[in-house]
Amino acid sequence: MDARALLRNGLIDRNPGFVQLLGLCPLLAMSNSVANALGLGLATLAVLVASNAVASLAGPHLPREVRLAVFVLVIAAAVTAVELSMAAWWPGLHASLGIFLPLIVTNCLVLARAESFAAREPLPRALLDGLAMGLGFLLALLALGASRELLGRGSLGADLHLLLGAQFDGRGWQAFPESRGLLIALLPPGAFVLLGLMLALGNAWAAARRRAPAAPEAERAAVPGSPT
């Protein structure tokens, strides 16, 4: 599997959010705005790359009995480091993400990539896989976050100044007045409904591709080394 396949795997074919449905809790809870989605996605991405790197370097040398325990320790340390850094340098975003930042430690995506992929792969491929899977998760968060924020508040990128600095005015782009927004899109049921719609669209697209003779089956070949 070359680099392109790894990237495609993480971003599309085995997208953690939309295909593997891993990390649904943070995906649904923190996708109520682009700013939150971007913040949590980037934090998860950083943790994934770091834990994949350590798993790839240390994995082969770890006794089988404690391998999982060591990975959990590594992930917990990485998450704590990311959380502390965020509290120090992006306090607004840290407050906005709240409990879901430390809860990255329980995101099964991170442990799954470390245990089932990175531990038996060389460092560059483990790094690339962490990057691809992290970007895939970020993409899923952003897709949900953008559609929920647009439907619910009529805006895109409000509060982005928490992440990017004060030169952004924190309003983002306003498509229509907030008062005309569809409130349910911001609430948990809206997250479930929109995720369901996106999954249905994705499935329909995949089915159409399978039926179309122009798309050779090899392009969607089964990917070795993937969990579940």
Next chain:
Amino acid sequence: MDTRSAGPAARRALHAAAVLAAAAIAAFVLVSVVHDRAEPRIEASRRAQQLAQLTAVLGDLAYDNDPLADTLLLRDPELLGTDQPLVAHRVRRAGTTVAVLLNAVAPDGYAGPIRLLVAVDGAGRVLGVRVLEHRETPGLGDVIEERRSDWIHGFDGRSLGDPPPDRWAVRRDGGDFDQFTGATVTPRAVVGAVRKALVYVERHRDELFEAAMPPAP
């Protein structure tokens, strides 16, 4: 234990334990280093945020002390809304207390307690109110946030006599304060908490405003 005399299984277990311990130490060191770097900045930004909140709630009131350092602890489950002691800040000009900042809790929010910061001057007038923390429904109850609407400014300049006591309520309850479409519980809770905070200030005016001078520098 002498590992040379132990069986291979025991050696294996010891090796695994040693690896796990090494990993734990490495993780501890990493987190400590990051914590050391981050802690001063976290403290500074927390302080800056508190100061910004205090300044915002005081409006253009002039003062010359550091309210963050001039604190007292108040506890009144009935009027301040929680069993916990709450920090209050004195705001002084030339040694005289010109306002107090009360932390108060509206225990009866729609989705749990709402934490408020209420600034009251010596005449018992509200200088400003801000919501510090809440879990009200986004789009409905969060109109109490200053960045969402200016509803919270409806308290500015009010006191226990203005409006009269029986009109310190939302309109639906026959009072003077607006509720929001689809959300009455949230503004009702906030109005009640602000009124109770004012009652608290009235009852404890002497100790809040006539207290001893701050310790000499």
